[in-house]
Amino acid sequence: MATGKRMKAADRKVLILEAAMEEYGRSGMHATSTEVIADRAGVSQPYLFRLFGTKADLIVAAIEHQTTHLRETFRTAVESRPADTSAFEAMAAAYLTLMADDVSSLRCQLHTWAAASDPAVKDVAQRTYREIWANVAELSGGTADEVRDFMAQGMLLTIVSSLDLMDLFGDPLAVVKEKF
Template identity: 40%
Template sequence: MAAVQKKMSADERRAQILAIAAEEFAVGGLHGTSTETIARRAEITQAYVFRLFGSKRALFIQVVKQAFEQLTGSMRAAAGDRSGLEALSAMGRTYDALLGDRTALLLQLQGFAAASEPEVRDAVRESFARMWHTVADTTGLDPVAVKSFLAFGMLLNNSAALELRELDEPWALGVRTRIQPGLFTHITSETNR
């Protein structure tokens, strides 16, 4: 006798579609992923996906924004009530650990890749601005230190996406060199005038 599948609530179905869409968009991007594939994996119709999310672009934007918010929220939580370099160091450790989530990592990169589309660009800008403000407001550090921290983060994103941990070549080892928090004490607006 076949098992009877429990009917999902609208919220459960929405969460399921978002999880499937995140996996698919992380690999295929906005233009390489079809809503038909997402619907098939969720065992629903494509029309139902559109009824819930409006368009493929809107669904893509939602999962990209969630990936950014997961990262930003985790960094905010890691900092706790710390400030300055102590907060930055806690954020950096958390960021490094979060890079193991390939779906979230690749979604961020797919968001940047699809930024030629104005709606996507606006959503990614908004998400990146929220990340910037979280780092700046939490740490109280100046814009040059925040910029340097986020620039190193982008290098870490690329390193993780390229799976450089698998390579034992000098350049890959150099990219993976740990960044010490003291580096940021020398990177300030005062030293870059």
């Protein structure tokens, strides 16, 4: 990536967060290596700690980064959907694309939920899941039951996709059209 130009600090921070998501998604909280994250992002380990303080703070920032990306993906999908497509359908289609294109995001979610009892992750896991839930409710205008069902379908979809068992789920968009 040697272009002769210095990278902006904000861009470097995004690279670090994406590298952290990838490693956290691959290894979980305790096995994630800050050395590998720094190397993947092309920065020194001391620089990484200068930006984020601790490994736990870096992982929390990566979880927040992943949640922001997911929420933005949902918002964009709803705002740009065709008139004959429900908000739920648009978000489901966007989520399917995200899962196919960004495996680190999927794995980051799974590790976050699995580590939710860890004091370093619990608060951010609860807060970011609530943010996603509220985002789906706002964007869809759905009832509490519809939002709960959509989130439940999304959780199931995340699990079967991570296990490469999509055949158990069937056609996710058909499920969404039928339910919502």
